[in-house]
Amino acid sequence: MVRVAVPGRTPPYGLAYVDLDDGPRILAHVADSRSADDDPIVRVAPGARVQLAGATELGDVLVTVLVDATGGGPR
Amino acid sequence: MTVPAIKGVGTSLFGKQPDLHPSELVWRAVDEAMTRAGVTAGELDAVYVGTVFGAPGVAQRALHAMGIVGVPVITVENACASGTTALHEASEAVRLDRWACVLAVGIEKMTDQFAGAIHPESTDIEGRSGLALPSLYAMAATRYQHAFGVTDAELAMVAEKNHGHARHNDRAQHRTPHTVEEILASRMIADPLTLLQCCPIADGAAAAIVGPHEPGAREVVIRSSVLRSGQLWDHRSEHVWGFELIRDTARRAFEAAGIGPADLDVVECHDAFTIGEIVTTEALGLAPEGEGVGLLRDRHTHLGGPQPVNPSGGLLSRGHPLGATGLAQVAEVVWQLLGEAGGRQHPGATLGLVETMGGGVAGVDGNACAIAVLERLG
Numbered sequence: 001m002v003r004v005a006v007p008g009r010t011p012p013y014g015l016a017y018v019d020l021d022d023g024p025r026i027l028a029h030v031a032d033s034r035s036a037d038d039d040p041i042v043r044v045a046p047g048a049r050v051q052l053a054g055a056t057e058l059g060d061v062l063v064t065v066l067v068d069a070t071g072g073g074p075r
Numbered sequence: 076m077t078v079p080a081i082k083g084v085g086t087s088l089f090g091k092q093p094d095l096h097p098s099e100l101v102w103r104a105v106d107e108a109m110t111r112a113g114v115t116a117g118e119l120d121a122v123y124v125g126t127v128f129g130a131p132g133v134a135q136r137a138l139h140a141m142g143i144v145g146v147p148v149i150t151v152e153n154a155c156a157s158g159t160t161a162l163h164e165a166s167e168a169v170r171l172d173r174w175a176c177v178l179a180v181g182i183e184k185m186t187d188q189f190a191g192a193i194h195p196e197s198t199d200i201e202g203r204s205g206l207a208l209p210s211l212y213a214m215a216a217t218r219y220q221h222a223f224g225v226t227d228a229e230l231a232m233v234a235e236k237n238h239g240h241a242r243h244n245d246r247a248q249h250r251t252p253h254t255v256e257e258i259l260a261s262r263m264i265a266d267p268l269t270l271l272q273c274c275p276i277a278d279g280a281a282a283a284i285v286g287p288h289e290p291g292a293r294e295v296v297i298r299s300s301v302l303r304s305g306q307l308w309d310h311r312s313e314h315v316w317g318f319e320l321i322r323d324t325a326r327r328a329f330e331a332a333g334i335g336p337a338d339l340d341v342v343e344c345h346d347a348f349t350i351g352e353i354v355t356t357e358a359l360g361l362a363p364e365g366e367g368v369g370l371l372r373d374r375h376t377h378l379g380g381p382q383p384v385n386p387s388g389g390l391l392s393r394g395h396p397l398g399a400t401g402l403a404q405v406a407e408v409v410w411q412l413l414g415e416a417g418g419r420q421h422p423g424a425t426l427g428l429v430e431t432m433g434g435g436v437a438g439v440d441g442n443a444c445a446i447a448v449l450e451r452l453g
Binding site for chain 1: 191194205206207209210214218221262263264265267310
């Protein structure tokens with residue numbers, strides 16, 4: 001979760017490296033990585049499976065978490 | 076071929092120095108290095124300059140006022156490893172008998188350009204997607220914690236150690252010790268890395284004079300110097316970002332020096348973020364993979380331990396003026412090996428290592444890594 005000011009972006013926003021099933025590794029923005037009360041404490045567990053959800057307003061790859069390594073969703 | 080040696084080092088103060096011109100920082104560092112080496116401007120054959128955000132001519136603008144003119148001035152950029160790259164090139168120039176008296180200098184004036192984290196590089200596909208460097212290391216930390224069961228408090232132990240070391244470094248930007256609790260309670264930058272686990276931007280310069288080894292001289296020999304760029308980042312790798320580049324560079328540096336990690340007395344490594352030091356100590360072979368935290372828990376890498384890491388306070392405390400950092404690390408190890416490190420001296424140090432990791436580029440596991448093995452003979 002990036003919480004520092006980055007030109008052109010509004011923190012916080014979630015980033016993750018995603019290994020596609022057949023490679024390669026890509027950087028993606030994680031959708032819904034803020035909790036309901038807007039307190040961005042969510043960390044996506046390494047090993048979680050994600051699904052392409054399209055693109056952000058700025059054209060970044062956007063994914064949603066399907067299930068994490070422990071069998072749950074985003075936590 | 077010639078054995079290269081460092082004849083003298085110097086640095087400016089480090090920190091936010093908005094009232095100083097970049098030339099003033101260079102003058103302080105170069106003057107100290109030349110005085111220590113007993114070298115005059117007319118004796119220099121060439122200059123290598125490390126800088127990342129320096130203005131065109133940043134070095135010549137400073138050096139002509141010192142009488143350093145009429146020689147090749149070569150500016151190199153390798154992100155955070157720019158200063159160490161300058162040393163590497165100076166060392167190679169002497170080793171290969173191209174030149175006999177070379178100045179390596181690093182300079183960065185960051186407070187003119189940034190108020191906080193360095194802006195992601197917009198021409199990089201990941202930078203364009205908002206990948207600030209703290210988040211690159213934060214993802215490495217998250218993956219490392221998941222793989223090896225390391226807690227946030229254990230990550231913070233790096234900052235506790237290095238901030239503690241900096242108490243004895245009057246050139247460092249931050250010289251206040253902090254507890255693990257204070258470090259964890261500081262503002263979150265990129266989960267799990269809090270403010271006190273991230274190096275501050277800084278203004279500073281550092282310099283070294285390199286020439287042929289002279290037996291009996293008060294100098295530090297460069298036993299090896301290796302510079303590499305990263306490989307394509309293999310998605311099948313289980314290692315965190317940067318590990319393989321540092322490991323591979325270290326292997327070559329140790330092989331060329333004819334030593335192993337256990338032989339080292341002191342290390343300055345790239346702790347831009349706390350996770351960086353843990354991963355680097357493992358990649359250097361000071362600890363098995365996944366056991367870097369044990370070095371902190373056992374105080375192995377604290378001052379007073381057998382192999383102090385970042386006795387200067389590291390980037391976390393000294394500050395991180397990118398182009399100057401590598402040569403500031405070199406200066407610290409030279410002072411340690413010559414017994415001139417004052418209150419942070421590791422007694423009897425004769426063999427040291429400098430490692431600098433040079434930033435990120437999408438698609439490779441690191442932009443650059445520079446490692447030098449230094450030794451005081453006799």
